[in-house]
Amino acid sequence: MSNFGFPHLRVVNPFEQSWREARSAVGAAPVLADAEEFNSVAESVADCTLVVGTTASRDRELQHALKTPAEASAPIHEALGVGRVAILFGSEKRGLSNDDLSHCHWLLRIPTRAEHGSMNLGQAVAVCLYELARERDNPLAQTTLPPRAAAAELERITAILAESLIASGYTEPGAAAATEEKVRRLVRRLDLSATDAELVLGMMRKILWKLRHAGRSAGL
Amino acid sequence: MSNFGFPHLRVVNPFEQSWREARSAVGAAPVLADAEEFNSVAESVADCTLVVGTTASRDRELQHALKTPAEASAPIHEALGVGRVAILFGSEKRGLSNDDLSHCHWLLRIPTRAEHGSMNLGQAVAVCLYELARERDNPLAQTTLPPRAAAAELERITAILAESLIASGYTEPGAAAATEEKVRRLVRRLDLSATDAELVLGMMRKILWKLRHAGRSAGL
Numbered sequence: 001m002s003n004f005g006f007p008h009l010r011v012v013n014p015f016e017q018s019w020r021e022a023r024s025a026v027g028a029a030p031v032l033a034d035a036e037e038f039n040s041v042a043e044s045v046a047d048c049t050l051v052v053g054t055t056a057s058r059d060r061e062l063q064h065a066l067k068t069p070a071e072a073s074a075p076i077h078e079a080l081g082v083g084r085v086a087i088l089f090g091s092e093k094r095g096l097s098n099d100d101l102s103h104c105h106w107l108l109r110i111p112t113r114a115e116h117g118s119m120n121l122g123q124a125v126a127v128c129l130y131e132l133a134r135e136r137d138n139p140l141a142q143t144t145l146p147p148r149a150a151a152a153e154l155e156r157i158t159a160i161l162a163e164s165l166i167a168s169g170y171t172e173p174g175a176a177a178a179t180e181e182k183v184r185r186l187v188r189r190l191d192l193s194a195t196d197a198e199l200v201l202g203m204m205r206k207i208l209w210k211l212r213h214a215g216r217s218a219g220l
Numbered sequence: 221m222s223n224f225g226f227p228h229l230r231v232v233n234p235f236e237q238s239w240r241e242a243r244s245a246v247g248a249a250p251v252l253a254d255a256e257e258f259n260s261v262a263e264s265v266a267d268c269t270l271v272v273g274t275t276a277s278r279d280r281e282l283q284h285a286l287k288t289p290a291e292a293s294a295p296i297h298e299a300l301g302v303g304r305v306a307i308l309f310g311s312e313k314r315g316l317s318n319d320d321l322s323h324c325h326w327l328l329r330i331p332t333r334a335e336h337g338s339m340n341l342g343q344a345v346a347v348c349l350y351e352l353a354r355e356r357d358n359p360l361a362q363t364t365l366p367p368r369a370a371a372a373e374l375e376r377i378t379a380i381l382a383e384s385l386i387a388s389g390y391t392e393p394g395a396a397a398a399t400e401e402k403v404r405r406l407v408r409r410l411d412l413s414a415t416d417a418e419l420v421l422g423m424m425r426k427i428l429w430k431l432r433h434a435g436r437s438a439g440l
Contacts, residue, residue: 003332003339027336070354111353112223116247119223119346126343127350133331134290161423168430170423186419190410199406203381203390207427210388214434 002028004129009035010044010086041088041103049083052076053096053104054128056118065106069131072108076132087128092121149197157197158184160204167211222248224349229255230264230306261308261323262375269303269368271408272296273316273324274348276338283405285326289351292328296352302367307348312341322404323371325411369417377417378404380424387431 001009002025009031011019024032038044045051052072053064067075079085088104090096101107110119110127119127162180165171171179192200221229222245229251231239244252258264265271272292273284287295299305308324310316315338321327330339330347339347382400385391391399412420 002336003330003343005333025340027338069350110223110350113225116222118247120245120342122340123223123343123346126339127346130289130330130347130350134288164427165423168423168427170426182419186416189413189416193409196406196409199402203385206390207384207388207431211427211430211434214431 001125001129002031003126004133006129006132007031007034010038011035012038012041012044041100045086045088045103047084048086050076050079050085051088051104052085053088053101053107054090054124055101055107055109056095056112058109058114058117064101064104066109067106068111069108069128072128073131073135077135089121089125146193146195149192149194153194153197153201154187154192155184157192157201157204158187160201160208161187164204164208164211167208221345221349222251223346224353226349226352227251227254230258231255232258232261232264261320262371265306265308265323266370266372266375267304268306268371269414270296270299270305271308271324271371272305273308273321273327274310274344275321275327275329276315276332278329278334278337283409284321284324286329287326288331289328289348293351293354299368303370306371309341309345319401322401323408325408366413366415369412369414373414373417373421374407374412375404377412377421377424378407380421380428381407384424384428384431387428 001007007030014037019037022032036044055066058066076085076087087108088096088100090100096104108128110124112119158180162171162176162183165179165183166176221227227250234257239257242252256264275286278286296305296307307328308316308320310320316324328348330344332339378400382391382396382403385399385403386396
């Protein structure tokens with residue numbers, strides 16, 4: 001809840017001892033400290049204009065419309081524009097009772113494998129709230145790729161790599177032009193950022209220098 | 221993992237006692253029973269063509285592209301069309317180390333409140349896998365890229381390039397480990413296809429051989 005910015009926790013008839021001893025995750029203390037306790041589902045959702053139940057069952061509750069979190073997101077956001085919305089989770093073991101469900105406008109079910117439908121409560125809450133936060137203005141959506149290397153830089157890498165391949169004996173005699181073209185295509189496919197291009201150029205320059213220098217030494 | 225249909229759990233150097241005593245959620249026993257244990261991140265991802273790291277940090281790893289789960293879904297599904305994909309999670313307390321991150325092609329971050337970025341591990345896994353299952357019938361998933369290189373192949377290129385940089389004098393004395401990490405990250409950013417990886421490996425092998433051979437000749 002704290003991760004995704006949902007500060008209002010309400011609990012209905014919690015098991016006293018567990019509730020008193022409950023510890024929040026690091027950073028989430030305010031959610032637990034500000035939690036409100038109620039004696040019935042009816043009281044806990046009294047000020048809400050939309051009450052969404054959650055279920056692991058595919059077909060038990062045919063009286064209710066069943067939405068995936070993705071389908072639920074738009075109507076929940078709409079409702080949040082005009083009032084409060086409750087998302088109701090049952091206990092880990094038994095889920096929501098028929099009486100609990102009778103307070104719900106519709107139900108939300110996380111699509112899971114048919115063979116393993118029941119989810120851990122904390123994980124189910126995380127998935128539902130993630131989905132609701134997913135469509136909020138997302139600062140990460142503005143993430144941009146680092147600037148790409150200019151063609152001139154790629155051509156410098158191409159030339160030095162081609163020369164290194166000749167100096168190392170990789171390039172067959174007479175195949176210099178064909179190898180250079182192969183290298184040119186390869187270097188473009190790498191889609192280097194400007195920073196990486198500079199890094200690669202520095203490495204390849206040193207390697208070529210050594211190949212030539214060592215060659216000359218050996219030749220003496 | 222079991223809820224969303226991801227059966228393959230791999231663990232790297234688990235804390236022995238906790239691991240032996242680990243109990244799965246009801247219905248998820250096969251995931252735990254079939255889990256594979258590895259001694260290093262490199263071994264655990266050796267057969268994967270895409271390795272996605274996870275982080276709670278917004279800005280620590282600027283060397284890596286950072287995607288939301290929603291943005292990550294299409295490229296992960298594309299990669300699944302041609303090979304295996306690893307999603308790497310760190311320990312609950314410390315997350316992934318810089319060395320762990322150096323094995324990753326890019327990073328995934330779940331958008332959370334700035335004030336509470338760090339998530340419970342199980343909840344983070346649930347959110348990521350929910351998102352991947354959410355788009356399963358996504359038409360984008362059918363786009364095909366040439367098969368990417370497996371991590372073991374990238375690690376071979378990393379090793380040979382790192383050795384070449386030492387042999388050429390590029391690597392400062394005492395900086396071999398730092399340079400190798402830099403090279404490992406660079407090689408992952410190149411996003412090589414399997415074919416290009418083979419090509420690069422052939423070139424780098426010949427260059428390294430020459431660097432060493434020439435060095436020895438010069439020394440005689």
